[in-house]
Amino acid sequence: MKKRVWNVALGELLNVEGIVAEDVVSRNQAVILPGGVSLPALRETRPEIVSLLLKHGITHVKVKSVPTITASEFRTALSSIVPSVAELNPLLTQIAIHQFGAIYRNIEDRTMRERGIRTMMMIASRLPREIRRTSQITLSLVGAEERERERAHIHSINVALLTGYIAQKVFPVWPAFVEACIRGGLFHDVGKAFFPQFVWEDASGMKRGGKIFPGEAKIFNCHPLLGETLLKDTDVRDLHVLGAVRSHHEKWSGNGVPDRLKGEDIPMSGRIVAVADAFENLTSRFLEGDVYRSDQAISTMIGLTNSDFDSRIVRALLSAIGLYPPGTVVLLSDQRVGIVLETKERDLLCPRVLICVDALGRRVSPFETLKIRKEGNIYIKEALDDFSKRKLEPYVPVSMSSRLG
Ligand SMILES: [Fe+2]
Ligand SMILES: [Fe+2]
Structure with missing residues (x-):
């Protein structure tokens, strides 16, 4: 072997x-x-x-040793699977990232800024339907490693998707609230657009070896208030959206910013964005520290329940993505290696897995799918890697691409 x-x-x-x-x-x-x-x-x-x-x-x-499969091969295999594992339309994500860039670049220009925010609100109204259709949200999140300059925008989109996904699980018959949460997720960090670019691009001082200067933390903590003011100024009146933006750094224990709200006093939309924001930060390089696999991130979040987060929301995230979120490369008890395709609520340890490598370390061709069963003797031994976030091509607006073409 x-x-x-x-x-x-x-x-x-x-x-x-x-x-x-x-x-x-x-x-x-x-x-x-x-x-x-x-x-x-x-x-x-x-x-x-x-x-x-x-x-x-x-x-x-x-x-x-790793399975002899790459993230892009996994994506190709994913598209050929029947029944399909629905993913979010990548074009929608690409447009949203592009649009965010325009808002940040034009933040000082009121007309341009308001136009950008209104367009983004329109994009947000498409997202609830897309998220409902998307069975496994971790496969629709975007990786930012190669797109350093757009990291902040990609982070906001990922947080919006996760927020909508969680909100839908907790409040399935309150679509207006789900949509407000998505909008709150999209704009939760928009206050950072007022900071000099190096601060929001390097929020943690990562490029300076993790060094944050004393004044920076204070400035940084203002971004929820700045974001709320900016949205009010653009005529956003929905209290769930504003609450999400203002309160996404509050902590369940009462030690957060800006208002040190505690427990149930924190607006529900803010609590949901807080969980989505933390999960996205842990699984990306947006903040200092190491990148976690999705399964490590979910375990960390469970550990922070009641100090930082509302346990009900963390439970909703857990039941939505499972202990081994889709995209996690796993070693099975019989030494085969596969990638988690989907998890079902109430069945968190028994996902459907795409088997890529057999027990002797040889690639399986074509890949097979396997449903881990509770009563069966094959179980997941450990997670090895994570292919959950996908790579997106940069978006080229139609007028520009036709001119180029
Ligand atoms: Fe934030
Ligand atoms: Fe954030």
């Missing part, structure tokens, strides 16, 4: 294929390299990691 975990000397680390098997920690227990990171990706994005590890006296790293 193919060896699944082996010890790799530091000098060889970036030459092997695989993923980091477990967190690599420093003497004071800080995570230097998180488990689950793909080595080919590390080679591209953080070649300096080897010297960093060396500085901490680390000589070997445990590496796991």
Whole structure:
């Protein structure tokens, strides 16, 4: 049987294929390299990691073999599956990201800004129907790794999608509220558009080695209020939308900003956006720290229930995406490797899985689907990787593309 975990000397680390098997920690227990990171990706994005590890006296790293399948192959396989796993129309997401760019660029120009916000509101009215149709939201979220400049916009779109998905689960017969939540999710960080570009693009000081200057945190904490003011100024009167924007950094324990509201006093739309925002932050590089797989993010969120979040909302997220959200690469108890396609409520540990690699480490061709059964003897042993966020091509408006073409 193919060896699944082996010890790799530091000098060889970036030459092997695989993923980091477990967190690599420093003497004071800080995570230097998180488990689950793909080595080919590390080679591209953080070649300096080897010297960093060396500085901490680390000589070997445990590496796991990975399934011989790429994220784009998974996407191709996904489109051929019957019955299909519905995803959100990527064009809609691309247009929304493009539109967000226009709002941020023109934030000082009132006419342009208002026009941009109104267009975005129209896009938002399309989203509830799309989200209802989308069975597995984690497969419709967008990855921002290669699109650094649009990171803030992609984050807002992902938060809106997650917010709508959760709101729909909690309030299935209140469509007006679901739509307001989506709008709140879209605009939750719009107050940041008033900050100099380097602040909102580098909100965590990531590009400066995680350094945040004392004044910056204070300025940064103003963005919920600035966002609310901006929307009011554009004639947005819906209290659920305004509440979502103003209160998305409140904490269940009462330690949040800007009003230190506690528990049930926090508007429901704000509580939902807070959960969506945290999940999206954990699974992207929007904030400092390491990127979590979706399954790690959901576990972390469960741990923060009652201190930061409304437990009812975290439970709704959990029951919507499962313990192994769609897109998670999993190792099964019989050593086969597959990718989670969908999870069903009340069946969180038993998703449908696309089997890509057999027990001997050979690629399965064509890929097969398998439904993990509660009473069956095959179960998910662990998560290996995460293909949940997809890559989107940049959007080229029609008039421009026809001129180019
Ligand atoms: Fe925010
Ligand atoms: Fe945010």
